[in-house]
Amino acid sequence: MIGLRQQLVMTLILMPITFALWIAAAGLLAGPAAWLAGFILEQMYAGIVASAALNDTLFIVSVEFGNVNGKIVTATEAGHELVFEVNTQLLSYSIPFYAALLWSSKLQNPANRFALGLFALWFTMALGLIAIVMKDLMLVVGAPFLAAPGIPPGAAIALLYQFSVLLAPTLLPVLLWLTQLQGTPLWTALQQRLIRDPAA
Amino acid sequence: MLVMTKFLIIFLATLLTLFSVEMLTPVQHGVIQPFTTSLATLSSLLILPFDDGVISQGRILRDVATGFAVSIESGCNGVEAAIVLIAGVLAFPARWQQKLIAIALGFIAIQALNILRIVSLFYLGQWNYTVFEWTHLYFWPVLIMIDVLVVFAIYLKWLASVEPKALTS
Numbered sequence: 001m002i003g004l005r006q007q008l009v010m011t012l013i014l015m016p017i018t019f020a021l022w023i024a025a026a027g028l029l030a031g032p033a034a035w036l037a038g039f040i041l042e043q044m045y046a047g048i049v050a051s052a053a054l055n056d057t058l059f060i061v062s063v064e065f066g067n068v069n070g071k072i073v074t075a076t077e078a079g080h081e082l083v084f085e086v087n088t089q090l091l092s093y094s095i096p097f098y099a100a101l102l103w104s105s106k107l108q109n110p111a112n113r114f115a116l117g118l119f120a121l122w123f124t125m126a127l128g129l130i131a132i133v134m135k136d137l138m139l140v141v142g143a144p145f146l147a148a149p150g151i152p153p154g155a156a157i158a159l160l161y162q163f164s165v166l167l168a169p170t171l172l173p174v175l176l177w178l179t180q181l182q183g184t185p186l187w188t189a190l191q192q193r194l195i196r197d198p199a200a
Numbered sequence: 201m202l203v204m205t206k207f208l209i210i211f212l213a214t215l216l217t218l219f220s221v222e223m224l225t226p227v228q229h230g231v232i233q234p235f236t237t238s239l240a241t242l243s244s245l246l247i248l249p250f251d252d253g254v255i256s257q258g259r260i261l262r263d264v265a266t267g268f269a270v271s272i273e274s275g276c277n278g279v280e281a282a283i284v285l286i287a288g289v290l291a292f293p294a295r296w297q298q299k300l301i302a303i304a305l306g307f308i309a310i311q312a313l314n315i316l317r318i319v320s321l322f323y324l325g326q327w328n329y330t331v332f333e334w335t336h337l338y339f340w341p342v343l344i345m346i347d348v349l350v351v352f353a354i355y356l357k358w359l360a361s362v363e364p365k366a367l368t369s
Contacts, residue, residue: 004349005353008346015342089338093337093341166274179208190356191203
């Protein structure tokens with residue numbers, strides 16, 4: 001285990017490598033999250049979402065609404081489905097950041113830890129993709145979408161969207177990395193400081 | 201393990217509370233947007249000695265000659281990063297005076313890097329839009345979060361030096 005300063009320098013050194021790998025395999029890395037998001041959307045909101053699939057790095061969602069002369073109607077009435085495209089890289093850049101943090105820590109069994117972390121990131125990325133799709137539907141379709149059964153209030157969608165895009169991709173890798181430091185000298189030092197609470 | 205769990209719970213609760221408050225319309229109108237406007241003004245003031253073709257209009261930074269402009273939006277004003285730092289500092293045990301110093305200095309450190317982000321993006325956008333997009337969407341958010349980590353690490357080191365027995369053993 002190395003000190004936090006060296007750790008952060010190593011993270012910065014590794015980032016160009018992990019980001020380059022991520023650029024090369026961005027579609028592949030987004031796959032599990034896109035599949036999960038699509039599965040949840042198609043199962044939970046079958047009356048709204050017609051299909052959801054990943055095309056390279058774009059998560060493409062067709063919905064059961066259409067637009068006729070600026071008016072939102074059902075897809076059947078419109079004769080077409082509205083299609084939304086979400087850039088999965090807006091969320092998946094958490095993966096190379098997490099990889100750089102983890103691999104610069106010289107932890108035991110880094111591959112196992114990385115695999116566990118990756119599953120956690122895919123899960124949160126899926127929630128993020130759902131939040132983005134819901135935000136798009138709220139803005140484009142509006143009232144007919146919000147009135148559909150099982151749709152959360154607009155304020156909750158807005159908050160989840162902002163959290164998923166603005167905070168989660170950079171914060172979750174740090175939190176995952178922090179929890180995976182368990183048993184290391186840095187973790188022990190932090191724990192001792194927490195136990196010795198000067199404010200108490 | 202229990203104390204770490206307690207730290208994480210307090211951290212996440214504080215984070216979500218502050219983040220939700222930040223998103224409230226009155227807070228956006230009364231605090232966040234004026235603050236973001238001041239960031240654009242400060243950025244243009246810092247650029248002006250080197251490039252007199254830059255003006256700021258509200259949250260927009262514009263190059264008069266080319267017409268290129270960047271608008272500073274939510275996520276680009278460093279407020280979310282500051283919220284992460286504030287939540288971390290508040291969740292970590294220390295005296296209130298120490299916490300307030302850390303929050304004040306940490307906020308300045310985050311905003312200093314954020315202004316560098318705004319200025320760099322303003323020129324990168326005029327040079328190459330693809331590079332601007334990648335830097336804006338993926339590179340700078342990570343660097344800002346690392347800045348938060350560095351500030352927090354310096355804070356922990358400072359706490360240890362103030363109370364030497366705290367982090368040694």
